[in-house]
Amino acid sequence: MTVGLFIPCYVNQFYPQAAIATLQLLRKLGVDVVYPPRQTCCGQPMANSGFDHLTQECNDLFLENFSGFDYIVAPSASCVLHVKQHIHSTADPAQAAHVRSRVYELVEFLTDVLKVENLNARFPHKVGIHQSCHGLRGLYLAQMSELNALPFSKPVQLLNMVDGLELVTLDRPDECCGFGGTFCVAEEAVSVKMGKDRVTDHTKNGAEYITSVDLSCLMHLEGILQRNKSAVKAVHIAEILNSTL
Amino acid sequence: MEKQTKDHAALAKAFIRDEEHVNWHDGALWWIRQKRDIASKQIPEWEALREAASQIKSNVLSNLDDYLVQFEANAIKNGIKVHWAVDAEEHNAIVYSILKEKDIRQLVKSKSMLTEECHLNEYLIERGVDVINSDLGEYIQQLDNEPPSHIVLPCIHKRKEEIGELFHEHLGTEKGVSDPTLLTRVARNHLRNVFVTRRAALTGVNFAVAETGEYVVCTNEGNADMGAHLSEVQIASMGLEKIVPEKKHLGVFLRLLARSATGQPITIYSSHFKKPREGQEMHLILVDYGRSRQLGRPEFRDSLKCIRCGACMNTCPVYRKSGGLSYHNTISGPIGAILAPNLDMKKHADLPFASTLCGSCSNVCPVKINIHDQLYQWRQVIVREGYAANTKVLSMKAMAWTLSSPGPYSKMGRAGRWVLNTIPFAVNNKFNPWYKQREMPDGPKESFGEWYAKHNNQTPEAENQSK
Numbered sequence: 001m002t003v004g005l006f007i008p009c010y011v012n013q014f015y016p017q018a019a020i021a022t023l024q025l026l027r028k029l030g031v032d033v034v035y036p037p038r039q040t041c042c043g044q045p046m047a048n049s050g051f052d053h054l055t056q057e058c059n060d061l062f063l064e065n066f067s068g069f070d071y072i073v074a075p076s077a078s079c080v081l082h083v084k085q086h087i088h089s090t091a092d093p094a095q096a097a098h099v100r101s102r103v104y105e106l107v108e109f110l111t112d113v114l115k116v117e118n119l120n121a122r123f124p125h126k127v128g129i130h131q132s133c134h135g136l137r138g139l140y141l142a143q144m145s146e147l148n149a150l151p152f153s154k155p156v157q158l159l160n161m162v163d164g165l166e167l168v169t170l171d172r173p174d175e176c177c178g179f180g181g182t183f184c185v186a187e188e189a190v191s192v193k194m195g196k197d198r199v200t201d202h203t204k205n206g207a208e209y210i211t212s213v214d215l216s217c218l219m220h221l222e223g224i225l226q227r228n229k230s231a232v233k234a235v236h237i238a239e240i241l242n243s244t245l
Numbered sequence: 246m247e248k249q250t251k252d253h254a255a256l257a258k259a260f261i262r263d264e265e266h267v268n269w270h271d272g273a274l275w276w277i278r279q280k281r282d283i284a285s286k287q288i289p290e291w292e293a294l295r296e297a298a299s300q301i302k303s304n305v306l307s308n309l310d311d312y313l314v315q316f317e318a319n320a321i322k323n324g325i326k327v328h329w330a331v332d333a334e335e336h337n338a339i340v341y342s343i344l345k346e347k348d349i350r351q352l353v354k355s356k357s358m359l360t361e362e363c364h365l366n367e368y369l370i371e372r373g374v375d376v377i378n379s380d381l382g383e384y385i386q387q388l389d390n391e392p393p394s395h396i397v398l399p400c401i402h403k404r405k406e407e408i409g410e411l412f413h414e415h416l417g418t419e420k421g422v423s424d425p426t427l428l429t430r431v432a433r434n435h436l437r438n439v440f441v442t443r444r445a446a447l448t449g450v451n452f453a454v455a456e457t458g459e460y461v462v463c464t465n466e467g468n469a470d471m472g473a474h475l476s477e478v479q480i481a482s483m484g485l486e487k488i489v490p491e492k493k494h495l496g497v498f499l500r501l502l503a504r505s506a507t508g509q510p511i512t513i514y515s516s517h518f519k520k521p522r523e524g525q526e527m528h529l530i531l532v533d534y535g536r537s538r539q540l541g542r543p544e545f546r547d548s549l550k551c552i553r554c555g556a557c558m559n560t561c562p563v564y565r566k567s568g569g570l571s572y573h574n575t576i577s578g579p580i581g582a583i584l585a586p587n588l589d590m591k592k593h594a595d596l597p598f599a600s601t602l603c604g605s606c607s608n609v610c611p612v613k614i615n616i617h618d619q620l621y622q623w624r625q626v627i628v629r630e631g632y633a634a635n636t637k638v639l640s641m642k643a644m645a646w647t648l649s650s651p652g653p654y655s656k657m658g659r660a661g662r663w664v665l666n667t668i669p670f671a672v673n674n675k676f677n678p679w680y681k682q683r684e685m686p687d688g689p690k691e692s693f694g695e696w697y698a699k700h701n702n703q704t705p706e707a708e709n710q711s712k
Contacts, residue, residue, distance in 0.1 A: 007693050007694075009648060009654065009658075011693065012658065012692045012693045012694055013658040013661060013662060013689075013692050014662075014686040014687070014688070014689065015686075015689075016689050016691065016692055016693035016696050017689075019693035020693065020696065023697075035693075035694075035697050035701070037651075037694060037697070037698065038651040039651070040648050040649060040650070040651055040654045041648035041649070041654070043645075043648070043649075045644060045648070046641055046644060046645050046648075048602065048621070048624070049598075049624065049628075049637070049641060050597075050598075050624030050625050050627055050628035050629075050633060051628055051633075051638075051641045051645065052625050053625075053628075053629065054641060054642065054645035055645065057645065057646075057649035057650075058645065058648055058649040060649075061649050061651070133601065133602070133603035133604055133605070134604075136604075137603065137604035137605070137607075137608060138604065144605075144608055145282060146282075146560065146605055146608035146609045147292065147608055148285055148286050148288070148289075148291040148292050149292065172275070174605075175562055175605075176562045176601050176603035176605070178562065178563075178601060179601065180600070180601030180602065180603075181601075181602075183598070183600070183601050184679065185678040185679055186254060186598060186678075187253070187254045187257065187563070187598075187599065188254070188258075188678040188679075188681060188682070189254070189257055189258035189261045190254075190257045190258075190261065190563055190566050190567050190599075191601075192681075192682040192683065193261050193264075193267065193566045194562050194563070194566055194601075195683070197271070197566075219686050220683065222684075222686070223679070223683030223684045223685065223686070224682070224683050226683075226684035227682060227683055227684050
């Protein structure tokens with residue numbers, strides 16, 4: 001089994017440590033991982049802004065980079081969801097369908113494909129989980145509070161394997177942080193208010209770290225935490241799962 | 246009301262300025278969302294009910310013409326006078342002609358979002374007809390000359406002190422009085438007088454049964470019944486999509502409606518109207534007003550399944566933080582943002598973008614409308630039809646080119662990180678909406694791609710040392 005490592009554009013540029021943690025974690029678990037160097041972006045920023053018709057070249061490049069792998073894994077639920085729902089090709093629809101069915105967010109790859117039961121990780125801190133909406137309601141990584149169904153959570157399942165880690169309970173466990181792609185600048189006032197309220201939920205419940213499967217949400221929450229000189233830090237879940245502190 | 250020129254972002258920004266008020270608004274709606282959660286989780290078959298409701302509505306939408314004809318025939322058989330209106334103007338003219346024929350100059354209305362969509366009140370007032378909204382929330386909004394900000398809770402954006410002030414000004418209560426019980430009593434006294442003196446009453450319609458030709462009106466205040474039963478002319482306005490095939494289907498919808506709206510098991514009054522009582526005239530207006538056009542848009546037709554419970558608004562974090570009036574449309578919130586562009590794409594081009602696409606709306610919806618997917622689809626349509634700003638089109642084109650070209654993408658990334666590290670003031674300024682209330686991310690020295698090129702063949706230990 002060979003896994004193609006998909007590192008979304010903004011993670012590549014701004015959060016290399018999360019990408020490194022993802023790579024190391026997968027290798028630690030015995031996975032053969034390859035990073036195709038010519039990758040860029042999944043096309044979501046354009047598509048979510050209404051410019052899906054401008055994404056064909058992004059799609060083609062993505063297919064060129066990732067068609068040959070058994071699985072494609074990325075530390076970003078949002079980008080994975082976009083690939084799953086929207087990557088298409090007029091030239092080779094079968095290839096696009098193959099990629100759509102083989103792409104996984106890191107956490108779901110660990111729980112559903114590798115079926116990880118031990119992690120040998122240590123992170124002795126109080127951690128709040130920020131459920132990214134695309135992970136929660138798009139990829140169904142956990143049960144959402146809207147539905148009348150039994151609870152489960154793939155991120156919690158993994159974080160419970162981390163030594164010393166204590167999860168904090170939030171007042172609103174699955175509310176959106178307000179990042180929303182270009183929404184964060186187009187609707188700056190609402191976006192920031194939503195982010196501030198999410199941060200408050202974590203801080204008042206005692207979190208030292210806020211973690212998530214999506215760095216885009218974390219980038220937004222981190223920006224608010226830093227502006228307010230908060231001691232609380234944002235950290236991608238791959239870094240916790242790969243941590244041996 | 247019609248003359249707004251600000252878009253959602255600007256109106257939301259103004260609403261958010263009073264942060265304490267926003268917190269209160271957010272909390273009040275979240276409290277209702279929690280009541281809805283509790284109520285829905287007390288019914289083991291909740292998800293099956295949602296599925297049933299969605300499928301019944303799918304059937305209705307696929308056979309709408311037949312059900313409407315069936316409904317009309319049965320309603321006429323029951324003695325109801327049925328009218329058809331293609332748009333708002335025609336609907337308003339029909340109401341006016343009914344009143345004019347009887348020389349009636351006063352009308353009491355119970356809640357009907359359709360008549361709000363049609364701006365019936367303004368239309369009638371211009372023609373010398375006095376209209377009073379008898380739903381308490383709408384009554385308050387009418388006193389303030391403001392449209393409802395929420396389809397179920399029309400004045401949820403107002404605090405009791407503001408309502409006390411309005412009552413002081415318009416109804417003569419003492420200044421500073423804001424006790425809800427007292428204010429409600431005052432409103433009730435005023436409305437009682439209205440109910441007994443008006444000759445004509447208008448209600449909305451929640452459900453119309455094709456099989457029997459009857460319609461159902463749901464309220465918590467009983468005001469629809471008061472108006473309808475005391476009047477000599479009763480008018481009901483309904484959108485074409487309110488049809489359910491058979492009476493037995495009502496059980497599904499009545500169980501879902503109030504639980505989704507307010508967390509109640511059922512609305513206090515779920516009144517069935519079938520035929521006029523002796524000496525009374527009963528009119529029903531079937532209104533299209535854009536609905537058949539939406540039915541013809543495959544990606545948006547399911548929006549017509551909506552039963553107007555407001556659950557999507559209560560759950561939507563954008564709605565809770567920005568207030569219903571920021572949507573500048575009668576039906577606000579997520580569902581309004583997919584209904585509004587159908588009526589006027591240019592005027593409402595901003596609304597499908599007033600969302601983070603978090604998906605909570607779709608999952609809370611009792612008839613399973615894929616609201617957030619439709620918001621995404623509207624964005625594509627709006628851009629395709631040319632309603633995106635030129636600056637946005639240009640920046641998106643530039644972005645699409647950079648993000649699909651590995652060489653330029655790496656160079657731009659390096660340049661971006663260099664800027665963040667070396668000359669942060671170039672981006673940390675007031676022209677950058679991100680920076681206004683948030684710090685920019687740190688600019689790491691190298692990208693993951695650059696790191697990987699150097700370290701890929703090393704052992705993890707060596708990788709760690711060189712980090």
